[in-house]
Amino acid sequence: MKVLMDAGPWLPVPPHGYGGVENVVATLTTQLQQRGHQVVLASVADSALPVHERVAAFSSGQFTRLAGPYPEVVGLAHAHEQVVVDTVRRHARGGHPFDLVHTHVEVVGPAVLGALGAAAPPVLATLHWDLRRNASFYETFDGDGRVFFAGVSASQLARAPERLRRQALGAVPLAVPPSRHRQPATAAERRPEVVVLARISPLKGTAVAVRSARAAGLPVVLAGPVAGRPDEATLRADLADPRTGLQGDRDVRYFLDEVAPLLDGIHARWIGTVTGQAKDDLLRHARAALFPIDWDEPGGTAVCEALTAGTPVVAMARGCLPSLVEDGVTGLLAEDEAGFGDALRRLEDIDPAACMAAADERFAPAVMAEAYERLYGEVVSRTGGPAGPQPTTSAATESPW
Known part of the structure; x- marks a missing residue:
């Protein structure tokens, strides 16, 4: 499957420090590529994660700008999504459209991609946040059978507006890379803090x-x-x-x-x-x-x-x-x-x-990737596309786009 992974313009992937969403995107993208899927990453230009292609509206993360006045920051996510839309159109014109867009951009991602209608690939939007802070959007948004949602926990979806729950396909718990150590630190090795x-x-x-x-x-x-x-x-x-x-x-x-x-x-x-x-x-x-x-x-x-x-x-x-x-x-x-x-x-x-x-x-990267593969297949199936993800045995055997 060919996926456009929309991480947003806030921090590089993987992040240099703090960045829960970007860590999740890095973990998932790495797993998907290992499982034979082709991934284009929409992030910021200084993201270092190896991918087939990276697109960006900004040279570096815009997270620190969010503390600025609203008129100065309201367009950041939209500028990023404009690049996402341009990438969707460019690949379609080239005869190799995306099978799916997986967006992690709150509100603006599903809204902009949903507005494209049938001109856009099917969309899965992961909900990483407290849904009450944009309740007016989630209470009214209609993905029109093209945009679907995944939560990161059952408790999150249980608190979601009814309209959003009807468009959610399930919850996929987060994952993190395994520890380099196969055993925890001993009591003697632990600090008192x-x-x-x-x-x-x-x-x-x-x-x-x-x-x-x-x-x-x-x-x-x-x-x-x-x-x-x-x-x-x-x-x-x-x-x-x-x-x-x-x-x-x-x-x-x-x-x-x-x-x-x-x-x-x-x-x-x-x-x-x-x-x-x-x-x-x-x-x-x-x-x-x-x-x-x-x-x-x-x-x-x-x-x-x-x-x-x-x-x-x-x-x-x-x-x-x-x-x-x-x-x-x-x-x-x-x-x-x-x-x-x-x-x-x-x-x-x-x-x-x-x-x-x-x-x-419970939190191994492969567990999260398998869950998302199932949701990708369901999204594509519901929108009339192929039956589901068809990964190859090795990303190296994929034919070029």
Whole structure:
């Protein structure tokens, strides 16, 4: 099958650090190509993932611009989708149209592609977000039998508007690459600290994590960006520049007012975005990964990463978290801040080997790719195309387009 993978203009694929959607796209695209499918990636020009072709509207990721004034950022996704549409038309004119477009761009992706009608290939749009924030779109959008949706968890789709649920083909849980280590770190190898691997935001409950860890006598490390800024130096520099629009950003105010006062650089510290080997090492050797979310998390990529590393998870029982974490086996779930603090005192109840084993079974890249292959086949079948995906045994044996 020939797929146009629409990752969006926000971050490179794979991302250099933070970037849940882009990590998922990188993992899925790699698997699809290994299974013989042909993939064109619509991302930003500095994406490094090997693909047959890459198209882009921007030279680099536009994520940090999202904190700017609305009139200055509203067209970013549309500029990207214009390149997607041009790519669809170019390949069709060349006699080798796409079998399917898989878009990960919120709202604008399905809206623009759906507006093309029969002139566009069939479309599958993955829903990575809280659907309430664009409820007016999802309550009214009609894909007209050409655009279909996939959720990233059953709980996410259960909260979706009825019209959207009728166009959804199912939920595909996220996946992450397997750990380079086949065994979790031993107790002797683990550091005393717990880690929060997420952007710093009230939705992620960052302040709850710090307060709970310190009350439990555990050092805590915050590893993630603030409003897209990867470290303290960048944040301070951009805060000093009024053109960035950061001064009124909600996540920035939350960090400055509620999180930063709790940090002492020893027992509680922010290290910014971590990538590659540094992130692997941080997760593998932490006593636990904390997710005190204050919203109905739809997907939870970082949860999968922690369990894949063999690191127990402590999380609020909201959104998809109860479907990712088996309470008492791969982690501990709490209902409120008091319960979260209590859970941090029971980390020894969780066997890291059970965490890694469950992740290998449930969150392996091949599991996600197989699920998407089934959905691709259903989309193509419903739109009157071929019966389904027909991968070859090796991408190298594909004939050129």
